[in-house]
Amino acid sequence: MSETEMTQTPLIITVAPNGARKTQADHPALPISPEELAREAKACAAAGAAMIHLHVRKEDKTHTLDPARYREAMSAIRDACGDDILIQVTTEAVGLYEAPEQMAVIRELAPQSASLAIREIVPEGGEEQARAFLHEIVDGGTLPHYILYSADDLKRYLLLRDQGVIPDRNEFLLFVLGRYTAGQVSHPGDLIPFLGELTQDIPWSVCAFGPLEHAAASAAVALGGHVRVGFENNMLLKSGETAGNNAELVQQIRDVAEAVGRPVASAAEARKILTV
Numbered sequence: 001m002s003e004t005e006m007t008q009t010p011l012i013i014t015v016a017p018n019g020a021r022k023t024q025a026d027h028p029a030l031p032i033s034p035e036e037l038a039r040e041a042k043a044c045a046a047a048g049a050a051m052i053h054l055h056v057r058k059e060d061k062t063h064t065l066d067p068a069r070y071r072e073a074m075s076a077i078r079d080a081c082g083d084d085i086l087i088q089v090t091t092e093a094v095g096l097y098e099a100p101e102q103m104a105v106i107r108e109l110a111p112q113s114a115s116l117a118i119r120e121i122v123p124e125g126g127e128e129q130a131r132a133f134l135h136e137i138v139d140g141g142t143l144p145h146y147i148l149y150s151a152d153d154l155k156r157y158l159l160l161r162d163q164g165v166i167p168d169r170n171e172f173l174l175f176v177l178g179r180y181t182a183g184q185v186s187h188p189g190d191l192i193p194f195l196g197e198l199t200q201d202i203p204w205s206v207c208a209f210g211p212l213e214h215a216a217a218s219a220a221v222a223l224g225g226h227v228r229v230g231f232e233n234n235m236l237l238k239s240g241e242t243a244g245n246n247a248e249l250v251q252q253i254r255d256v257a258e259a260v261g262r263p264v265a266s267a268a269e270a271r272k273i274l275t276v
Contacts, residue, residue, distance in 0.1 A: 010265035019232030048254035088113035
């Protein structure tokens with residue numbers, strides 16, 4: 001893909017509105033209940049988000065992969081948004097789940113998209129189990145979003161892809177910037193090692209932590225990547241003030257796209273970009 005094609009590809013903005021650990025003690029507008037998630041999804045879709053990265057919680061607000069709770073939240077979001085936003089289910093382990101349990105929830109839900117950390121879903125020695133699972137869900141229409149925490153993760157991803165463990169279609173990468181830096185603070189330069197290893201034409205996105213999230217996301221926009229923003233990783237606007245809600249973080253990125261002349265993808269356009 002040429003530089004012009006990269007920067008003209010519609011920008012897919014994913015919103016991660018809550019994460020696995022934060023609560024309304026961290027921000028009063030952090031959405032947790034299905035109704036709160038539906039309202040936030042609608043506001044973020046209006047601001048430019050094509051996809052929502054969905055976490056659900058137990059009654060005590062701790063992390064869960066319970067399919068019943070996912071269904072409740074997914075139903076509320078669909079009622080509020082219709083087809084205006086893609087729903088991505090997380091499989092994040094948070095130290096509570098192993099690969100077979102993570103795979104089981106995706107098999108049961110057959111969601112539009114699923115985020116899958118390569119370190120978790122393809123542990124060393126688990127390649128054949130992962131091969132069967134990944135080909136099954138891609139064949140079934142679920143769009144995988146592969147989470148990579150380092151350039152070494154990306155190297156392993158590309159090796160697994162060459163080996164046929166990971167299907168070479170319907171791919172979407174998420175480069176997590178600054179996950180292992182001091183204070184978990186990201187910098188736009190954290191993107192460089194990933195791009196140095198990316199030898200294939202695969203759609204990629206970034207998420208970042210801390211006060212330079214917007215700068216890191218803006219770099220991705222300018223370089224032809226896609227972006228995930230939201231309270232899961234950062235609650236600050238580029239001004240340093242706390243965002244009132246997730247939609248404000250989405251709008252900031254939409255403003256960057258408009259400033260560089262890059263269109264923003266709808267949910268339908270995002271699916272088209274990610275389906276090969």
